[in-house]
Amino acid sequence: MTANRRAPLGIAVRDLDVAIDGRAIVSGATVLAPAGTVTAVIGPNGSGKSTLLRAVYRACRPSSGTVHIGGQDVWQTRARDNARARAVVTQHQGESADFTCREIVDMGRSPYKGLLSGESADDRLIVAESLERVGMAAFADRHFQNLSGGERQRVLLARALAQRAPAILLDEPTNHLDVESQIALLGMIGDLDATILLALHDLNQALAHADHVVVMGAGRVVAAGPAESTVTPGLLAEVFRVDARIVADPFTGGPHLVFASIGNRWGSPSDH
Numbered sequence: 001m002t003a004n005r006r007a008p009l010g011i012a013v014r015d016l017d018v019a020i021d022g023r024a025i026v027s028g029a030t031v032l033a034p035a036g037t038v039t040a041v042i043g044p045n046g047s048g049k050s051t052l053l054r055a056v057y058r059a060c061r062p063s064s065g066t067v068h069i070g071g072q073d074v075w076q077t078r079a080r081d082n083a084r085a086r087a088v089v090t091q092h093q094g095e096s097a098d099f100t101c102r103e104i105v106d107m108g109r110s111p112y113k114g115l116l117s118g119e120s121a122d123d124r125l126i127v128a129e130s131l132e133r134v135g136m137a138a139f140a141d142r143h144f145q146n147l148s149g150g151e152r153q154r155v156l157l158a159r160a161l162a163q164r165a166p167a168i169l170l171d172e173p174t175n176h177l178d179v180e181s182q183i184a185l186l187g188m189i190g191d192l193d194a195t196i197l198l199a200l201h202d203l204n205q206a207l208a209h210a211d212h213v214v215v216m217g218a219g220r221v222v223a224a225g226p227a228e229s230t231v232t233p234g235l236l237a238e239v240f241r242v243d244a245r246i247v248a249d250p251f252t253g254g255p256h257l258v259f260a261s262i263g264n265r266w267g268s269p270s271d272h
């Protein structure tokens, strides 16, 4: 199945500023995701990871800076060409209408369809293959709105796969997934012939599955580079305020983070 396959396209974000209601949310961010690699954006809650991704997939207009995918400025590119260049899996996609899973995944084919053209044999095969790839083939005729959070996440991933885009953006893709599905998803994205830019909370997943990490803190990129040399205990203490040690992963021998207990830092216990 080769329909619409293209070589991976690199993603380049330069000097990006995003302000919402006059407040700087992302400031001066430069993120380079080379073609064919996996780049994880990590950082504490509210550090600007989702906003950065939103600027890349044109859900949030930057106040300054540029975003290129494969050398094309996404903010100067037609919507259909953008849809062919990158697929997106976000946490809150409002697919509330009463579509089946097959119909949801078929939406990934729309950048390749004419206004009045229906589904081609290639489209049908790609949709079936994409559902199969995320282990959801048996759900093809089920209604999307009746699925569990993890099942929905897998169908939305299948839609992104069906789009056959040379760059894929994922915002917290392991959210809602059980441990087997998390491992399957991260293994799968490493095998995709695409450039992957994803926001992740699990630092061990970033260490194990990303070629590069981009570390955000308070809207700025505070570090970036190869995962193993960038995600250090010193950096985690500075950015996440946690005490971490690196041990050998007993399965792979690679680096694995363990964290010291820090008690409740969110507030004082109530009196009762």
Ligand SMILES: Nc1ncnc2c1ncn2[C@@H]1O[C@H](COP(=O)(O)OP(=O)(O)OP(=O)(O)O)[C@@H](O)[C@H]1O
Pocket (backbone or CB within 6 Å): 020, 021, 025, 043, 044, 045, 046, 047, 048, 049, 050, 051, 052
């Ligand atoms: N539409 C908006 N209006 C106002 N503030 C916003 C908006 N979107 C994001 N923010 C604020 O911008 C900051 C960054 O949000 P963002 O969602 O990008 O962070 P994040 O790093 O993805 O966080 P998390 O890890 O919690 O998902 C937060 O303080 C958030 O409250």
